[in-house]
Amino acid sequence: MDGPVRQRSLWQHNLALVLRHVATSAPVSRAEVAAATGLTRATVSSLVEDLLRADLVAEVEPAPRAGAGRPATGLVLSAGGPAGLGLEINVDYLAAAVVDLTGAVRHHVVHRVDQRDRQPSAVLADVARLAAETVGGVDLTVAAARLAVPGLVDGDGLVRVAPNLGWRDVDVAGPLAAAEHWPGLPVSVDNEANLGALGELAAAPSASFLYISGEVGVGAGLVLDGTLFRGAHGWSGEIGHVTVTPDGPVCRCGARGCLERYAGQEAIMRAAGLDGGREPVALGRLVDLAEAGDPTVRDALRAAGTALGIAAAGVVNLLDVDAVVLGGTFAALAGWLHSDVERELRSRVLTARWSPVEVRACALGPAATVIGAAGAVVRDIRTAPAAWAGAVH
Amino acid sequence: MDGPVRQRSLWQHNLALVLRHVATSAPVSRAEVAAATGLTRATVSSLVEDLLRADLVAEVEPAPRAGAGRPATGLVLSAGGPAGLGLEINVDYLAAAVVDLTGAVRHHVVHRVDQRDRQPSAVLADVARLAAETVGGVDLTVAAARLAVPGLVDGDGLVRVAPNLGWRDVDVAGPLAAAEHWPGLPVSVDNEANLGALGELAAAPSASFLYISGEVGVGAGLVLDGTLFRGAHGWSGEIGHVTVTPDGPVCRCGARGCLERYAGQEAIMRAAGLDGGREPVALGRLVDLAEAGDPTVRDALRAAGTALGIAAAGVVNLLDVDAVVLGGTFAALAGWLHSDVERELRSRVLTARWSPVEVRACALGPAATVIGAAGAVVRDIRTAPAAWAGAVH
Incomplete structure (x- = not known):
């Protein structure tokens, strides 16, 4: 809050506060909201009326309980709301x-x-x-x-x-x-x-992680301090163009040795000896061959995982994030990529001895x-x- | 603000608001503070009394001016305060x-x-x-x-x-x-x-930059959205251990090809053919030889600048920061490092064509x-x- 606190912004602030408490503790009574937020019961009741009218919260019948007194009505987020x-x-x-x-x-x-x-x-x-x-x-x-x-x-x-x-x-x-x-x-x-990354954050909340999305390109979403970090122009996350090998092959961006040249879908296909073709077909074929233990395919995935691990280690050294999440097609390939990514993180992250970095597949898979x-x-x-x-x- | 807004926190909030306005607009009158913050004049007067009593602000005599009416007393940050x-x-x-x-x-x-x-x-x-x-x-x-x-x-x-x-x-x-x-x-x-990085931020305010500090080790401070970013455990900024060449020389951290092996002070000295010895002496000698155009020393600095540029380009690709600031001994060497760092950024940062990354020496030099x-x-x-x-x- 950069401005002075006045009536309107008080209402906005406290409305959000009550809704946040309903979201994290539902079902919850008005009295419980008042106790948890420090607002008066009258203020909470008035705010809850506003939230009910906007269909942001709904009331649910309390579970019957033993003992005296009628249990309070519970508030929940409204599944029928916006x-x-x-x-x-x-x-x-x-x-x-x-x-x-x-x-x-x-x-x-x-x-x-x-x-x-x-x-x-x-x-x-x-x-x-x-x-x-x-x-x-x-x-x-x-x-x-x-x-x-x-x-x-x-x-x-x-x-x-x-x-x-x-x-x-x-x-x-x-x-x-x-x-x-x-x-x-x-x-x-x-x-x-x-x-x-926002999908992952909602499905598996955590304070900080690097989400790496593998498609034809390779992109990243950075969650820092519990929120998505966007950068000065909204252009953050171009991990596909982080240098893995300074004198490596030329990337379509013009630079040499970018991560995308090792872990982008076309690069993996090429290294695996598969015709690029249309990706869904090719990806299914790649997975089949990897499952069958095809050595060329396994080597291609190992090279991709190693390059991903090197780039991710740089991010962890710099940003001290807790986890690396494999998203997009990397989620489908996580079984093969995981150990190579983890090995590079273990050897290249200075603080890995005190706090190992978690590597996991995206909770929502490719729908994230x-x-x-x-x-x-x-x-x-x-x-x-x-x-x-x-x-x- | 995560809690409800009540009296005490209102005072805290508005006290900071008034002080911030004095800091950015001094000398400023109470009436101007009221107009700019939206607080009432009575509230501002009371808050200013608190700030005067704590010696956080001071009053200065207004400059004489033409026209009717006595000019108002100006408020400034107190140079005699804490x-x-x-x-x-x-x-x-x-x-x-x-x-x-x-x-x-x-x-x-x-x-x-x-x-x-x-x-x-x-x-x-x-x-x-x-x-x-x-x-x-x-x-x-x-x-x-x-x-x-x-x-x-x-x-x-x-x-x-x-x-x-x-x-x-x-x-x-x-x-x-x-x-x-x-x-x-x-x-x-x-x-x-x-x-x-905080020293640089105070001396040359800007919303985002990567501050790279060259000492025997190489560290970084990241300013994002106008504030220092610390990471999940406070361990952010270990740019010295970002990989520049995956199969490069072994670093003291155990990994291979870390930036410190190319741009740390001892690495530069070694590449320059100088005995490490005690750094201040050696650094002066390095600068003298570089100024004299010694080719081995120039090559050593070129290699350091190139490695710095590769690592910095990865940071910019990921975090979309506006500037790279050379601090510590890199500030003293900036004249030799600058063009190599800039070249790598230009060729390796995907968005450099839309928004070139500024490379500058730290405003405060080694005292930052x-x-x-x-x-x-x-x-x-x-x-x-x-x-x-x-x-x-």
């Missing part, structure tokens, strides 16, 4: 998800269609149609949408570059909101690894990004409920 | 500095004595004596002390390891506070690169750490003046 729509454009699919206010996934759909070499406008028209179908198909009020794109995204929804889609300086937020089928929701755009996108909408409402409650007033 | 004591233990010196509440350096002294292979207790006894002399020699009330150590420091003042001092699991805060000459101040301990330590004490008082004002009440 929900979030997540959308994802990736190289070989479009996806949508709806997450309700409690964080539950209420809808999730993936359309496998190759998006490369398509006009952005055609892709966005499909995204708008998918959004309309999704919103129409759930019995919830969707508050807003968040779209994940595998690229560098500016705060205002401009995609600076999405190399694997072949996009460059594409305005996404404006045209999407203006598209024929778009369901009239506010929409914002974010990088896919950032949203994957689109579920994270939907969850990010809900998270914003839960963090600052006054905007929603004020609009409903 | 000051901070900075102390530094480094490999070849002890240092002390005093910074007053306005941020001005009021005292700075360096004792050049080699600290390697000395018992920590003997070093701490010298630090206590230096602290007593320093506090006795300034005409200011020193509020607290901050000690910089070149190593991994836990929050409670335990130095886990300071490899170049030969320290391991040394409790510093307790024994220092109990030392014979210690002037009875609260003391806390921090990593030297962290405090150097001890001045940053003193300034950190003052910064804490200015950020949360209620603790000091409450104690004076």
Whole structure:
């Protein structure tokens, strides 16, 4: 809080405080909220009325209990309250998800269609149609949408570059909101690894971790002090272009020896002696061969895991994060990558002897990004409920 | 703010708000503070009384002006108010500095004595004596002390390891506070690169930068979103152990190809064909030879700059910081390192084409750490003046 504390901001602050307490301790009575927050019971009752009216909390019947006195009504987050729509454009699919206010996934759909070499406008028209179908198909009020794109995204929804889609300086937020089928929701755009990290954060809360998302490119989302770190321009997380070997092979970015040249999907396929082709097919084939113990495939995965571990060790040395989370296709490959990543962390992280770094696969698997996108909408409402409650007033 | 807003915290919050406004806009009248903060004039007057009583602000006579009406008295930060004591233990010196509440350096002294292979207790006894002399020699009330150590420091003042001092699991805060000459101040301990970064932040405010401190070891302080980032355990910034070449020479940490093996002082000396010896002498000799154009020395510095650039590029790719600041001995060598660091950043940072990364020498030179330590004490008082004002009440 940078300004003076006055009535309006007091209400905003305390509304969020009560909602946060309901979220973490539900079911909880008004009296318990008052005791836990230090607010008076009258203040809590008034705030709870505002939250009920906005359908942010709901009342549940108390469980019958022995002894005297009527038990108090419990408050919970409202599963019928404002929900979030997540959308994802990736190289070989479009996806949508709806997450309700409690964080539950209420809808999730993936359309496998190759998006490369398509006009952005055609892709966005499909995204708008998918959004309309999704919103129409759930019995919830969707508050807003968040779209994940595998690229560098500016705060205002401009995609600076999405190399694997072949996009460059594409305005996404404006045209999407203006598209024929778009369901009239506010929409914002974010990088896919950032949203994957938010998905992981919601599914497996922890104070700090490095989320590495493996797709054709390799991106990262950084959770520091419990929140997503975005950087000065929103361009953080470009771990795919961290140098692994200074004089290594030339990357599509122009530099040498980038992580993407060792752990990107095409690099793994090439090292495994597999034709790149269309990724879903190739990835399934890679997994089959790895399971069968194919030595070339195993070597390719070992090289990828080692490069991932070297890059991740640098991040841990610098940022002192507790865990490295393997997301995107790395989640599906985690069984083969895990030990190599862990070995590099053990030998290269200065403080590993005092505090070993946990390596784990992403809790939500490859759906983390689109579920994270939907969850990010809900998270914003839960963090600052006054905007929603004020609009409903 | 995580708790409910009540009277006491309102006072704390608004006291800090008023002090911050005085700091950024001095000299400023009570009426101007009221207008800028949105607080009532009566509230501002009462808060200013508290700040005057605690000697956190002072009144200055207004400049005479034309026109009707007596101009209002101006408020400024009090140069005679509580000051901070900075102390530094480094490999070849002890240092002390005093910074007053306005941020001005009021005292700075360096004792050049080699600290390697000395018992920590003997070093701490010298630090206590230096602290007593320093506090006795300034005409200011020193509020607290901050000690910089070149190593991994836990929050409670335990130095886990300071490899170049030969320290391991040394409790510093307790024994220092109990030392014979210690002037009875609260003391806390921090990593030297962290405090150097805070010194840079105070001297040249900016929202985000990577501060790289070159000593015998290489450490970093990360300023993100305008504040020092410390990591999950306070162990962030170990850039000296970021991998530059996966199969490079073995580092004292046990890993291969760490930055310290290319850009640490001993590595540079070795590559330059100079006997390590005692660093200050050797560093002067290195600079002389570099100025004379000695090719071996120039090559050594080029290799160091290139390695620094590779490691820094990884940080920028990940964290999207605006600038790389060369601190410690790198500040003295910046003229030779600069172009190699910049070249690697330009070729390896994905977003460099949109937003080139600034490379600059630390504004305070090698004194950044001890001045940053003193300034950190003052910064804490200015950020949360209620603790000091409450104690004076």
